[in-house]
Amino acid sequence: MPWWVATRERTLLSESNSHPTGAVAAADAEVELVPATHPSEKRTFGELLTSDLRALPVIIGLVALWIFFILQNDVFLTPRNLSNLLIQSTVVGVMALGLMFVLLVKEIDLSVAAINGVTAVLMAKLIVEFGASPWVAIPLAIVVGALIGCVSARWVTFVGVPSFVVTLGLGLGLNGLQLILLPTTARYGLMGTSVETIALAKIDGLAAWGVLAIGVGLYGLLVLSSIVRRRRAGLSVSMVKGLALPLVGVTLFGAVVVAILNAHQGIPVVTLVFSALLGLGGYVLNETQFGLHLYAVGNNDEAARRAGIKVSRVKMAAFAIAGGISAIAGVIGASRSLGVGVFSGGGVGGGTLLLECIAAAVIGGVSLFGGRGSIHAPLLGSLVIGSVQNGLNLMGVHDEIRLIVTGLLLVLAVSIDKLIEKFTGQQSF
Amino acid sequence: MSEPMAAVAGRPNEAASQAPLISMRDIRKSYGSVHALRGASLDVLPGEVVALVGDNGAGKSTLVKVMAGVIGFDSGDYLLEGQPAKIRTPADATALGIQTVYQDLSLCNNLDAVQNLFLGRELTGPRWFGRRVRRAECEVRAREVLARMRLGSLSLTRPVGAMSGGQRQNIAIARSILWTPKVVIFDEPTAALSHSAAAQVAALIRSLADDGLGVVVVSHDIHHFVVNSTDRIEVMRLGGNVASFRSKDVTGEQVVNAMVGGNEGANLAV
Numbered sequence: 105m106p107w108w109v110a111t112r113e114r115t116l117l118s119e120s121n122s123h124p125t126g127a128v129a130a131a132d133a134e135v136e137l138v139p140a141t142h143p144s145e146k147r148t149f150g151e152l153l154t155s156d157l158r159a160l161p162v163i164i165g166l167v168a169l170w171i172f173f174i175l176q177n178d179v180f181l182t183p184r185n186l187s188n189l190l191i192q193s194t195v196v197g198v199m200a201l202g203l204m205f206v207l208l209v210k211e212i213d214l215s216v217a218a219i220n221g222v223t224a225v226l227m228a229k230l231i232v233e234f235g236a237s238p239w240v241a242i243p244l245a246i247v248v249g250a251l252i253g254c255v256s257a258r259w260v261t262f263v264g265v266p267s268f269v270v271t272l273g274l275g276l277g278l279n280g281l282q283l284i285l286l287p288t289t290a291r292y293g294l295m296g297t298s299v300e301t302i303a304l305a306k307i308d309g310l311a312a313w314g315v316l317a318i319g320v321g322l323y324g325l326l327v328l329s330s331i332v333r334r335r336r337a338g339l340s341v342s343m344v345k346g347l348a349l350p351l352v353g354v355t356l357f358g359a360v361v362v363a364i365l366n367a368h369q370g371i372p373v374v375t376l377v378f379s380a381l382l383g384l385g386g387y388v389l390n391e392t393q394f395g396l397h398l399y400a401v402g403n404n405d406e407a408a409r410r411a412g413i414k415v416s417r418v419k420m421a422a423f424a425i426a427g428g429i430s431a432i433a434g435v436i437g438a439s440r441s442l443g444v445g446v447f448s449g450g451g452v453g454g455g456t457l458l459l460e461c462i463a464a465a466v467i468g469g470v471s472l473f474g475g476r477g478s479i480h481a482p483l484l485g486s487l488v489i490g491s492v493q494n495g496l497n498l499m500g501v502h503d504e505i506r507l508i509v510t511g512l513l514l515v516l517a518v519s520i521d522k523l524i525e526k527f528t529g530q531q532s533f
Numbered sequence: 534m535s536e537p538m539a540a541v542a543g544r545p546n547e548a549a550s551q552a553p554l555i556s557m558r559d560i561r562k563s564y565g566s567v568h569a570l571r572g573a574s575l576d577v578l579p580g581e582v583v584a585l586v587g588d589n590g591a592g593k594s595t596l597v598k599v600m601a602g603v604i605g606f607d608s609g610d611y612l613l614e615g616q617p618a619k620i621r622t623p624a625d626a627t628a629l630g631i632q633t634v635y636q637d638l639s640l641c642n643n644l645d646a647v648q649n650l651f652l653g654r655e656l657t658g659p660r661w662f663g664r665r666v667r668r669a670e671c672e673v674r675a676r677e678v679l680a681r682m683r684l685g686s687l688s689l690t691r692p693v694g695a696m697s698g699g700q701r702q703n704i705a706i707a708r709s710i711l712w713t714p715k716v717v718i719f720d721e722p723t724a725a726l727s728h729s730a731a732a733q734v735a736a737l738i739r740s741l742a743d744d745g746l747g748v749v750v751v752s753h754d755i756h757h758f759v760v761n762s763t764d765r766i767e768v769m770r771l772g773g774n775v776a777s778f779r780s781k782d783v784t785g786e787q788v789v790n791a792m793v794g795g796n797e798g799a800n801l802a803v
Contacts, residue, residue: 147691155692330668337669393657393664400641400652407639411653412624475643533643533692 150528158469161520162484173495180498183367193490194374195437199461200482201385202429205422210402210474211267215275216430217458221449222282223249224434228292228444229285238299246431253427254420261416279452291445302439308370316358324351374436386479402475464489467517476533551579554715554747560609562595569595571772577716577747584759585751587769588792593751597718601633602626630715638705642694647675649693650708678707699730706737716747723758735762756785768792
């Protein structure tokens with residue numbers, strides 16, 4: 105029995121299609137059907153730009169930025185500076201990664217920076233005042249971040265208040281809570297608590313290559329298992345395009361990065377954390393049912409609901425992920441600044457941290473209107489923002505210029521996206 | 534006139550001998566003081582395409598929404614294969630074999646055909662592995678269904694938002710029959726389609742009935758689709774049934790007359 109013959113004997117599209125009145129036999133008698141040509145999967149360049157090659161403009165932009173900075177300053181391309189650049193981009197990148205889950209389901213979380221700040225302060229308070237181990241305080245901070253995300257999601261889906269409003273208000277509230285949690289000195293120093301070593305720790309030498317090998321190995325297994333399944337199912341498989349090309353690409357890219365980082369102390373642990381989150385996020389978004397449902401809900405939540413997807417649960421998970429990841433970014437931020445204070449989480453209102461993590465996601469290609477954006481977005485977006493900051497810094501240009509440039513790049517990135525859609529006549533998804 | 538309808542429709546061996554898949558009797562539904570349905574009835578027979586027509590506000594959409602579990606009803610009987618149907622949500626209806634192809638198609642434009650076909654019912658791996666979607670398996674099954682619908686030329690990897698209206702309609706239909714339903718409800722299937730695409734959809738709908746499904750079609754396309762491509766026409770007005778025709782016996786004008794209350798359809802009713 106074929107798979108689709110579940111309950112009824114006489115069923116549509118069953119083996120009985122040899123029957124003269126079988127399902128489709130009647131169809132061609134009446135109308136001329138579209139000739140059954142072979143599936144044409146060949147795409148024009150314009151079509152590719154709106155699908156598989158959507159990241160290309162951002163990558164070109166990033167390369168252009170780098171060339172500009174390299175021409176301006178000899179220091180930019182040194183391993184030491186590139187290592188710094190990566191560390192500088194981490195907090196914004198991690199935040200953008202978390203925020204992306206919320207943006208994918210057509211919501212927004214304006215409280216991510218506040219979650220970052222309040223959970224960092226909570227962690228520091230537990231460690232400094234209550235003598236908790238970082239092994240307890242850090243996971244607790246992450247859980248609290250996720251719970252805060254759940255609360256906003258519940259409010260959004262149950263009460264029906266737009267997430268923009270809920271999280272704006274919640275963010276301000278959390279800012280207040282952050283100030284309350286702080287001691288009268290308005291600061292918890294984290295020196296000597298071993299939290300401060302997170303941002304400084306690096307994995308170098310052979311260990312760094314080992315880490316790369318593990319990463320590439322996991323990725324290879326994933327790609328290989330897809331190929332094996334396709335082959336077993338009798339579907340066409342391209343060994344070059346499906347297996348060799350992505351694997352070689354990832355290996356080469358990883359090898360270059362590790363080589364550069366090894367030339368200056370090794371892979372920063374925070375970069376490793378970001379990479380691991382990117383890998384995990386990529387798996388979730390591209391491979392799992394939950395990832396698929398995120399895209400479905402973001403594009404057409406009514407269709408998702410009719411298909412039996414529990415939309416509010418998917419949204420809650422997205423908010424929880426954003427909250428939890430913001431807390432991770434908070435820990436990294438606290439470690440980098442060797443302590444927490446009013447400034448944690450970008451300061452009151454989220455400051456540039458909030459704006460930059462939204463900007464990073466959008467520059468990377470995540471749509472604010474849901475259902476669109478890939479895992480490379482937070483990486484590319486945060487690298488663009490981090491490069492501008494780092495490069496202009498090296499040139500001795502002040503912060504105000506950096507803000508102007510970042511703002512212009514944000515608008516430029518979205519404009520290029522729109523122009524590609526306009527000129528190719530293809531809508532990107 | 535006493536002749537069984539299905540026999541007239543040309544499938545004496547099927548519809549005539551079989552009990553209705555769905556039987557709705559005297560269904561009433563009010564929204565506050567608005568009576569959307571005032572005792573509407575409809576039988577859905579296997580192997581038959583029944584058109585539900587009526588002017589705006591006649592209650593046909595409300596009736597199919599009740600049938601699909603989107604809304605509840607106040608009183609009346611809703612029998613599924615002779616038993617009272619326990620349908621409270623669209624998911625209940627789907628589980629009981631009642632599929633709906635909505636007018637807006639309910640597709641996710643950013644997903645491809647395979648993902649849309651299996652949306653919400655993906656074949657997945659184990660939970661501890663994050664329920665990884667078994668893409669290859671889904672794709673094989675999708676290919677089989679599409680091939681049997683003569684839709685083998687559809688791209689399985691392009692987002693459906695980049696496809697034509699006819700292709701999207703076809704994907705929505707393929708999704709409705711993927712899990713072997715008993716009844717498929719179509720809401721305005723030919724609206725917004727070109728003439729040739731509409732003809733293709735009509736042929737597909739006919740093929741479903743030929744394979745023994747009950748098909749309900751809500752349509753405004755009286756003169757082309759309803760008169761030519763259905764077996765029976767139920768006319769609704771003001772929340773109730775006003776006329777019933779065998780499609781091959783009537784002209785579009787007669788149906789429209791009944792819809793707007795011209796001659797009550799009395800002398801033409803079956």
